[in-house]
Amino acid sequence: MKQLAPRGRQLKARGSNTAVPVRSRDRIDTWRKWYKTAEWQALRSDVLLAALFTCCRCGFLGESRELVADHVQPHRGDRDLFFDRSNLQCLCATCHNGDKQREERRTF
Structure with missing residues (x-):
């Protein structure tokens, strides 16, 4: 009887060193x-604590995981602006992912 060639990807043994896939946007x-x-x-924690875990826009009082340290002025890859404490504010995820993103898309 003729032996068939293996199809599909080969399975690797448990514990083998496998590469973690990198998202394409992380490469770009x-x-x-x-x-x-x-x-x-540390900077994010400082921003949230200084704002007393309260959204600067709507006043939502939340936990750390519900809040975002948002860049007031988009950094666009500028490292100094990215880590500039005076360029950060505390926003809830709703304000950050909704209103703020729409505003940034209009000005970009």
């Missing part, structure tokens, strides 16, 4: 990795 926008730095995490 290298500044996105700045959000994962300890410097950003």
Whole structure:
């Protein structure tokens, strides 16, 4: 009997060193990795704490995971502007993902 060639991807043994897939936008926008730095995490915490975990737009009082440290002026990949404390404000996810994004799209 003739042996068939394997089809599809080959399975790897558990614990083998497999590469984690990288999203295409992460390859294009290298500044996105700045959000994962300890410097950003400390800055974000400082912004949320200074605002007493309250959205600057609607006054929503929330937990850290419900709030965003938003760039008042879009940084567009400028590292100095990205980490500028005076360029950050506390917004709830609703205000950040809705109104603020629409405003930025109009000016870009």
